[in-house]
Amino acid sequence: MNAPLVCGLLLAALTLRAAEPPPLADWMAALPDDTPLKSLAIPGAHNAATAGMPWFAACQDLPVPQLLEAGTRYLDLRVCLDGDGHPAFFHGPATGGRLEDLLRTCAAFLAAHPRETLLLDFHHFRDGAEAAADARLRALLGDRLFHAPPARSPTRFVDGLTLGQARGKCLIFWGAADTRGHFARDDDAGRHPDRPLHSLYVAAWHTGPAERFLDRHLPAILARQADLPGLTVTQAQLTDGWGIRGPRFRDRALAPRLDALLRDWPHPHPNILQRDFVTPERNRLLLDLNNRPRQRPET
Secondary structure, eight states: OOHHHHHHHHHHHHHHHHHSOOOGGGTGGGSOTTOBGGGSOEEEETTTTOTTSOTTTOOOSSOHHHHHHTTOOEEEEEEEEOTTSOEEEEETTEEEEEHHHHHHHHHHHHHHSTTOOEEEEEEEEOTTOHHHHHHHHHHHHGGGEEOOOTTSOHHHHHHTOBHHHHTTOEEEEEOSSSOTTSEEBOOTTOOOTTSSEEOOOOHHHHTSOHHHIIIIIHHHHHHHHTTOSSEEEEEOOOOOTTSSSOHHHHHHHHHHHHHHHHHTOOSOOOSEEEESSOOHHHHHHHHGGGGSOOOOOOO
16 A cells, blocks of 8 residues: 555544544543533433333433433432332333432443533432432442532532532432432422522423424523522423323424524523433534533523
8 A cells, every 4th residue: 555545544534533523421521620510511311210111201212321421411310119119210100210220320430431420310209219219329329429518508519519529429409308418409490599409390381382482481491590509400391291192292393493403502501401312412412502602691
């Protein structure tokens, strides 16, 4: 093989490699330690542990290990007790896998990717599962659990939290009245604006047409959350109000429009954006916002 041809092939290979996007499993690793978590656009998964549930309950196709590899860093989790008394995941009447398996997955992921951070949001409990869920968290995550220093306000602490402080750790947000030492979250109605995590949900907005949600209600959610302390979760999924057609039907109408919007995002920069049926491609659209200047909402 002649020298010019070899050089050409090497140059083509290097060009192709340079054009490849960074691996999603380590997207946080490329960012400086002093980056505030609240300044980032972070991919999240709505009802993250529902892959494999029946059609009327499944909000994800990818199991949690693949969601993490695809760049998802926020997991929306709902915990009940299964028939054997183990904490497991539910959505509506459907029950899925056990919490302990997900926690082992998270610990293994952080061991393999120590510069990443995971945000686990437990905001629905059933069957008195709180104590069992808390026990599994402490047993299986141990020193990967992230707690605010006792002398500081948890909300102020999360508001100023940087990647450097949080790398290799899990932040646990807890929706029950007894937080068991985890970070308290606001309820979906926004009645506790002083808490470290906010996730506004207005049923009338999320059960309407996709066009109206994106044109009218999504901007209103972003504006209401823009100046709250701590982290914010923008719920970018639609809900099947009748429970007949299922999450996938609503996502088919919403997803192409939301993807197009993310490519030319006109709104204030979101923090955590949760979606149904997360894919690597959908996460890349959101992560690309981290390369653009942040906007402030119009007043």
